[in-house]
Amino acid sequence: MNAPIPALPTTADVDAAALRLKGVAVRTPLLRTPVLDEATGRRVFLKPETLQRTGSFKFRGAYNRIVQIPAADRPAGVVACSSGNHAQGVAAAARLLGMPAVIVMPHDAPALKRARTLALGAQVVGYDRVTEDRDAIAAAIAAERGATLVPPYDDPGVIAGQGTVGLEIMEDLAALDLVPDVVAANTSGGGLVAGIALAVKPRVPGARVVACEPAGFDDHGRSFASGIRERNVAAAGSFCDALLAPMPGRITFEITRPMVGHAAAATDAEVARAVAFAFRELKLVVEPGGAVALAALLEGRLGAPGDVVAVVLSGGNVDRETFIACLEG
The missing domain is CATH 3.40.50.1100 (Rossmann fold)
Structure with missing residues (x-):
């Protein structure tokens, strides 16, 4: 349900x-x-x-969401799913706020977007867009780390x-x-x-x-x-x-x-x-x-x-x- x-x-x-x-x-x-x-x-x-x-534009939503995370929760960082633009937005926002970030990114994402996400200090976890559930992967990582999920779009x-x-x-x-x-x-x-x-x-x-x-x-x-x-x-x-x-x-x-x-x-x-x-x-x-x-x-x-x-x-x-x-x- x-x-x-x-x-x-x-x-x-x-x-x-x-x-x-x-x-x-x-x-x-x-x-x-x-x-x-x-x-x-x-x-x-x-x-x-x-x-x-x-x-x-993805930086706008990522920063607005992440900056509202309570200070006590920030050390655990954030987790997001993205083929590249949300990934970079989350990575950049987390870096500005001194927080770790993990990005679940499809293996077929453009190499440029993957490279720039890594350059912003985020960890990238790959998945198969066709056979794997990115949301389930991200949720498991967030639960393990106590991190905050930052969805690419479905978040107020x-x-x-x-x-x-x-x-x-x-x-x-x-x-x-x-x-x-x-x-x-x-x-x-x-x-x-x-x-x-x-x-x-x-x-x-x-x-x-x-x-x-x-x-x-x-x-x-x-x-x-x-x-x-x-x-x-x-x-x-x-x-x-x-x-x-x-x-x-x-x-x-x-x-x-x-x-x-x-x-x-x-x-x-x-x-x-x-x-x-x-x-x-x-x-x-x-x-x-x-x-x-x-x-x-x-x-x-x-x-x-x-x-x-x-x-x-x-x-x-x-x-x-x-x-x-x-x-x-």
Whole structure:
């Protein structure tokens, strides 16, 4: 039997997270470029979390969760599961706070992400994404060490931290006397899009928050359609390695089902074109999992002509071989 769902994070929790992260996380800019407006017919604003600590938005949620661990529990450290971006976020946050970290990471995770996680001082424990249960492995390690589990998305503190991405988008658009018609974010377990919804929807109820997913891993889109959490058939098969959660989180779906409800998918080929577009036209390096929302925009799946569309580029930790393949594709 599933444990009861804990109290859901609120907009006030996102605001509190912003205070904890001030001066620690990078306040990434909101960028606009004529070439993207002309290519899409929208007024597009990009949130490049590629410039965040560790190269992705994940640092925000990891730090917000870990900094709230009581002092007496900190020596036992933290344990997390991740293919790389959450791993680096947790490792960096734990290092800043003087805590040990263990990361349960799939064997097929990009070598760059594994190397950077190790460089941040974390211990990495490998597992097979297809045949092994990462959550069970992490839970066993945490129980043995008395450590705190820091989930990649299904945690109120993590969700609130990720929501600061949306809060900054709203503040920066307000400074331009604009409100968003669409805010689109790449989606795995749903922590980022849930947090963004908490920041955006109470301020602009008519804005559409869109969960963007790799084709074939469109569990949020199917879950919004059915009203229950749907599981992906495959555990691997897309090069968007950051976005391959098996299904929406229990906590995140309680938020996204009523507050998001919109999804868009992009194929690996479309994502590869978006990675290349970001490099050639925007001068930005984006990993495949960080470019799905941009791909959906370029394919005309986000908003209508003239809409104000904010797109989160959620990560830039791409290995050389994958990046070159996208540019040459």
